[in-house]
Amino acid sequence: MNAAANLRDRMDPLEQLIQDAPGRIDAAETIVALDEIEADTVGRRSPIAEARSALGGIKDAADRGAAGKAINDIANDLTSQIAARRQVLEGAEVNARLLSDKVDVTLPGRVPRRGTHHLIQQTMDEIVDIFVSLGYTMVQGPEAETAFYNFTALNIPETHPARHESDTLYLDYGESDEEILLRTHTSPVQARHMEVNDPPVYIVVPGKVFRADAIDATHLPVFHQIEGLAVDDGITFADLKGTLAEFARQYFGVDTEVKFIPHYFPFTEPSAEMHAYTQGRWIELLGCGMVDPAVFEHAGYDPDAFTGFAFGMGVERMAMVRHGITDLRTLIDPDVRTLEQYR
Amino acid sequence: MKLTVSWLRQFIDIPTEDPNELVEAFESLGHEIENWNVIEPTFTRVVVGEVLEVEAHPDADKIRLTKVNVGSEVLDIVCGAWNFEAGAIVPVAVPGAVLAGNFEIARREIRGVTSNGMICSEAELDLGEDAEGIMVLNEDYPDAFGMVGEPFEDVIGLPDVYLEVGVTPNRPDCLSVYGLARDLAAFYEIPLKDHGISVAESGEPTTVAVTIEDAEACPRFAGRQVRGITVGISPHWLRWCLTQAGVRPISNVVDASNYAMIEFGHPTHAFDVGRLGDRILVRRAHDGEEIVTLDEQTRELTSSDILVTDGEYPVAVAGVMGGASTEVGDETTDVFVEAAYWDPASVLMTSKRLGLRSEASARFERGADPSFCHLAADRVAQLLTDIAGGSPAPNPVDINPGEITPWTIEYPLSETDRILGISLDSATTIDLLNRLSFETAGSDPIVVTVPTRRPDVRRPVDLVEEIARLHGFDQIPDTVPQGPGGGLGRREQQLRRIRDIMVGAGFYQLIGFSFIGSHDLDRLGFDVEGPSGARINLVKPLSETEGVMRTTLLAGLLKAASAAIGRKNATTRLFEVGIVFLPGTGKLPVQPERLAFVIAGETGSDWLTEGAGFDIFDGTGVWALLAEKLALENAELRKAASMPFHPNRCAEIVIDGVVIGAVGEIHPNVSEAFGISGRVVAAEFDLDALLLESTPWQFDPPSVFPPVVFDLAFAVNVQVASSDLLQAVRRGAAGLLEDVTVFDVFEGESIGEGRKSIAVRIRLRAADRTLTDEDVVPIRKAIADSVAKSTGGELRGEA
Numbered sequence A: 001m002n003a004a005a006n007l008r009d010r011m012d013p014l015e016q017l018i019q020d021a022p023g024r025i026d027a028a029e030t031i032v033a034l035d036e037i038e039a040d041t042v043g044r045r046s047p048i049a050e051a052r053s054a055l056g057g058i059k060d061a062a063d064r065g066a067a068g069k070a071i072n073d074i075a076n077d078l079t080s081q082i083a084a085r086r087q088v089l090e091g092a093e094v095n096a097r098l099l100s101d102k103v104d105v106t107l108p109g110r111v112p113r114r115g116t117h118h119l120i121q122q123t124m125d126e127i128v129d130i131f132v133s134l135g136y137t138m139v140q141g142p143e144a145e146t147a148f149y150n151f152t153a154l155n156i157p158e159t160h161p162a163r164h165e166s167d168t169l170y171l172d173y174g175e176s177d178e179e180i181l182l183r184t185h186t187s188p189v190q191a192r193h194m195e196v197n198d199p200p201v202y203i204v205v206p207g208k209v210f211r212a213d214a215i216d217a218t219h220l221p222v223f224h225q226i227e228g229l230a231v232d233d234g235i236t237f238a239d240l241k242g243t244l245a246e247f248a249r250q251y252f253g254v255d256t257e258v259k260f261i262p263h264y265f266p267f268t269e270p271s272a273e274m275h276a277y278t279q280g281r282w283i284e285l286l287g288c289g290m291v292d293p294a295v296f297e298h299a300g301y302d303p304d305a306f307t308g309f310a311f312g313m314g315v316e317r318m319a320m321v322r323h324g325i326t327d328l329r330t331l332i333d334p335d336v337r338t339l340e341q342y343r
Numbered sequence B: 001m002k003l004t005v006s007w008l009r010q011f012i013d014i015p016t017e018d019p020n021e022l023v024e025a026f027e028s029l030g031h032e033i034e035n036w037n038v039i040e041p042t043f044t045r046v047v048v049g050e051v052l053e054v055e056a057h058p059d060a061d062k063i064r065l066t067k068v069n070v071g072s073e074v075l076d077i078v079c080g081a082w083n084f085e086a087g088a089i090v091p092v093a094v095p096g097a098v099l100a101g102n103f104e105i106a107r108r109e110i111r112g113v114t115s116n117g118m119i120c121s122e123a124e125l126d127l128g129e130d131a132e133g134i135m136v137l138n139e140d141y142p143d144a145f146g147m148v149g150e151p152f153e154d155v156i157g158l159p160d161v162y163l164e165v166g167v168t169p170n171r172p173d174c175l176s177v178y179g180l181a182r183d184l185a186a187f188y189e190i191p192l193k194d195h196g197i198s199v200a201e202s203g204e205p206t207t208v209a210v211t212i213e214d215a216e217a218c219p220r221f222a223g224r225q226v227r228g229i230t231v232g233i234s235p236h237w238l239r240w241c242l243t244q245a246g247v248r249p250i251s252n253v254v255d256a257s258n259y260a261m262i263e264f265g266h267p268t269h270a271f272d273v274g275r276l277g278d279r280i281l282v283r284r285a286h287d288g289e290e291i292v293t294l295d296e297q298t299r300e301l302t303s304s305d306i307l308v309t310d311g312e313y314p315v316a317v318a319g320v321m322g323g324a325s326t327e328v329g330d331e332t333t334d335v336f337v338e339a340a341y342w343d344p345a346s347v348l349m350t351s352k353r354l355g356l357r358s359e360a361s362a363r364f365e366r367g368a369d370p371s372f373c374h375l376a377a378d379r380v381a382q383l384l385t386d387i388a389g390g391s392p393a394p395n396p397v398d399i400n401p402g403e404i405t406p407w408t409i410e411y412p413l414s415e416t417d418r419i420l421g422i423s424l425d426s427a428t429t430i431d432l433l434n435r436l437s438f439e440t441a442g443s444d445p446i447v448v449t450v451p452t453r454r455p456d457v458r459r460p461v462d463l464v465e466e467i468a469r470l471h472g473f474d475q476i477p478d479t480v481p482q483g484p485g486g487g488l489g490r491r492e493q494q495l496r497r498i499r500d501i502m503v504g505a506g507f508y509q510l511i512g513f514s515f516i517g518s519h520d521l522d523r524l525g526f527d528v529e530g531p532s533g534a535r536i537n538l539v540k541p542l543s544e545t546e547g548v549m550r551t552t553l554l555a556g557l558l559k560a561a562s563a564a565i566g567r568k569n570a571t572t573r574l575f576e577v578g579i580v581f582l583p584g585t586g587k588l589p590v591q592p593e594r595l596a597f598v599i600a601g602e603t604g605s606d607w608l609t610e611g612a613g614f615d616i617f618d619g620t621g622v623w624a625l626l627a628e629k630l631a632l633e634n635a636e637l638r639k640a641a642s643m644p645f646h647p648n649r650c651a652e653i654v655i656d657g658v659v660i661g662a663v664g665e666i667h668p669n670v671s672e673a674f675g676i677s678g679r680v681v682a683a684e685f686d687l688d689a690l691l692l693e694s695t696p697w698q699f700d701p702p703s704v705f706p707p708v709v710f711d712l713a714f715a716v717n718v719q720v721a722s723s724d725l726l727q728a729v730r731r732g733a734a735g736l737l738e739d740v741t742v743f744d745v746f747e748g749e750s751i752g753e754g755r756k757s758i759a760v761r762i763r764l765r766a767a768d769r770t771l772t773d774e775d776v777v778p779i780r781k782a783i784a785d786s787v788a789k790s791t792g793g794e795l796r797g798e799a
Helices: A003-027 A031-042 A047-055 A061-100 A119-133 A187-196 A237-252 A293-299 A315-323 A328-332 A336-342 B005-009 B019-028 B142-147 B177-188 B236-244 B252-264 B344-354 B359-366 B370-388 B414-420 B426-435 B460-471 B489-504 B518-523 B554-566 B616-629 B668-673 B722-736 B773-791
Strands: A144-146 A170-172 A180-182 A201-210 A222-232 A257-265 A268-278 A281-291 A307-314 B002-004 B032-039 B044-056 B064-069 B074-079 B089-099 B108-110 B113-115 B160-166 B209-212 B220-227 B269-272 B279-284 B290-292 B298-300 B306-309 B314-317 B335-341 B397-399 B407-411 B439-441 B446-450 B572-579 B593-600 B635-639 B645-655 B658-666 B681-686 B708-717 B737-746 B755-764 B794-797
Touching: A003 A031, A003 A047, A003 A061, A031 A047, A031 A061, A047 A061, A119 A201, A119 A222, A119 A237, A119 A315, A187 A201, A187 A222, A187 A293, A187 A307, A222 A237, A222 A315, A237 A257, A237 A268, A237 A281, A237 A307, A237 A315, A237 B414, A257 A281, A257 B019, A257 B460, A268 A307, A268 B460, A281 A293, A281 A315, A307 A315, A315 A328, B002 B005, B002 B236, B005 B160, B005 B177, B019 B032, B019 B160, B019 B177, B074 B089, B074 B113, B177 B252, B209 B220, B209 B397, B220 B370, B236 B252, B252 B269, B252 B359, B252 B370, B269 B314, B279 B335, B290 B314, B306 B344, B335 B370, B344 B359, B370 B397, B407 B460, B414 B460, B426 B439, B426 B446, B426 B460, B489 B572, B489 B593, B489 B616, B518 B554, B554 B572, B554 B593, B554 B681, B593 B616, B616 B635, B616 B645, B616 B658, B616 B681, B635 B722, B645 B681, B658 B668, B708 B722, B708 B773, B722 B737, B722 B755, B722 B773, B755 B773, B773 B794
Parallel strands: B209 B279
Antiparallel strands: A144 A180, A170 A180, A201 A222, A222 A307, A257 A268, A268 A281, A281 A307, B002 B160, B032 B160, B044 B064, B044 B089, B064 B074, B108 B113, B220 B335, B220 B397, B269 B335, B279 B306, B290 B298, B306 B314, B407 B446, B439 B446, B572 B593, B593 B681, B635 B645, B645 B658, B658 B681, B708 B755, B708 B794, B737 B755
């Protein structure tokens, strides 16, 4: 058999291939089936491959080139047909996979679990931060306190009704004569701080306080206060007014109007109450005043050299006013339906 | 302090009719108006009438026929009351009138006679309790004579305005109509009217002689003897005023004393001279001495109480309550009105000890005006003359053993600027002080004479307050000083981070009460001898369930979780950061800050979490998160068994070798005692070690080289803690270990009795190169050796 005859033998099956392959390619329903067809038609053992291997036997370069080109044309044609079919089948396969992923996208999602800071905590932190931004230092003190720091150092006389057991919770603790109690306000921290720090003093004191009150809509035996104290050379009532008005604007909104009306506290003179106009009405917000010289004397400060102002506010009240809570008992409710609203 | 505006108007011509303006005026003076309302008559078309004739009814015994002049006409009215005759001036509801309760008055037939209206009683007009007879105005309201035909409400002075004034404790001088009028006069810059007190003396001189044994107890004592009184009902105007002031009318003698007290602020007490005798001695009580007070109670006295005695036996607890033995009764004709100034602190102590707080004791406690004693006695004598037919005796008692006189304060003008931040000149300052009836001399310093009614004004700074409130707080500018800074401090910053981590881990913060019940400590199974079981008791707890200071946050959290579960919350995750109270050696209890959390309740019931339970590892996981985020080094968990935890599901938390708390599952007996079924995960630990100053963490650049990951399984004794095995792995792997995790633990026959398998996955990585077998092989051996050495674990093969 001569080479040309050999090639012809090899080319004959290609005719068959050109006849059959397109139909088979179009009929392939899976990638696997198409892979088989690809191997059969253009793979290593395919008629195409055999035809190519026979090319070497053609001596005439021109003939060999023409035959090679013919084989390549057939191969390229088949390859592109297979590629086109593959693209169709792959698209269908992706579509089938996507279809199998179908879900009800409106089913509730996996919400990452997150709790809340208690509203009282949030309120304390926010108010403390306002004063920290005005250059104050946050300090805290003990909740179980001596009668000295809670009353005497604050110019509250032995006979004052606030000292009575009907108002103050005393502890049966210790051997000393000094009465131990649950602090009735955060003011003892003032006294403690002044005892060991010289002016200037700018402090903000958040904390828990206690009164002998039964629980109802407007009373809790345990609640929270924020106390502030500024003692410096030249502090005046104007500073007190300006500072607290600034606080009200930051906490309740920039347009918040405030007014100060005279009041009485044993540890300040003059004393005032600040009212703020918020949510359509005037609301009493806090007590304040210029530190009474007697308090400075207890602290060892010279009342002729320094002046200062102090204020105290109820944290619960601030939170209730701003968030529309009308019953104090809400703030001790452990029900998640309450707690989750603290956002 | 309750009163009416019409009462105020007796002493000051208030320049406004608008109650809102008056409320604001009081407020700017520092007298908060706690409540106010307009008092409207509850009737319409009731007029003043004059009874012209009274005749018997032809067919009835109990009712009479009257002719009443109501100005425009004379009406025939049938009346069932018998307490009047022709000439009486009376309130008449004419046809068309409507009385309280929507009771309409119309012309109607009564036993065959037409009645054209109704003559009214106090009760029918909602003006008092007397429903027996009709109101006869002749004596009680003499002005009514000239008002026939006019609306009856004009006689009473309605409509009026009711005020409730919150007088601050430093202002006893404002616990009266006159005192409030004085402050208002200063505010409006108008004169205060004269008090109008005058006494028409007659008869024999005063016979009661007074001796003060203790001038400190009783610095001033005045008294008026009034003879010939008739005890009875007070006139309507007086009873009406008292009622508005919240004081119940009793009899004319008692009412006169109360009226004078509301009017001028000074309490008085009337003794029946017939029962008292002619002598009064004021002294301190003897310990154990007794008196029967007006309320028929026998009171035991102590030596701090001040007594009014008849020379021997007590007849009154001074300033607090009179004695029964000298009480004014229906037969009394001769009284002695005591108006004294008692030592405020003594009265406070006595009234508190006896539980007898009253309008009178409240005024003495805060400090009545010693200079007003004689006027108070005079005012009561004047009232007794007017309403009880009394004759005040000449030579009243007025002694001043304490010699309390007005005091002076030197006021430097600079003080205004120093405290208030505004400068006021001398003339302005003097004007403000004079408006308050403080006398002044000089210009700088101003020498201010303070009246004795103002015990609260002793120092220059007290005058600053007076100047400020009268000048107006709104006249002071607003300035904002900037502090030197200092911020939150490390401790608070750490606390905030810790709370953030807990919230991020799905926990809700609670803020619990600081006291719990003694029973709660029992329920938690704490040893009474241990620090957590120790009771720091409240002297007077609010309730039995709040009797001891908390030594643990868990009691509160378990109660809260139980309550939340009771409300059908699903899984409850709660935490608290707060102080507990433990016995210590110092003056105060030890008060460490702690964190505690609980997980309890049913597990999720939605389609994603159904059946996902929780156990101790949810608790230790939270601790691991905290330890990681707070970069706690040398933190470890050790097996432990302590209440209130499950003996086999509890780990103690150790930092630098110190136990700071525990995490685990709550002992089933404890959770049951708190009413919670199912597993409860909890932890509680001291935060101090977590709040310390520490050096900032330093960045560690992640290696760009690949890791080598391999697994090792060890057979160990079942008692071996996996944490110990992991420690051994870490020690063995030394510097190249990036991570080690436990991925399988099992017990079974294949391992052998009393043994278990712990399989760990180890990831090694070097910062500077790709690790090769030459690196890994010796490390693998070192790990196996380390584990064998510290836990006895044998390498089972590489999974």
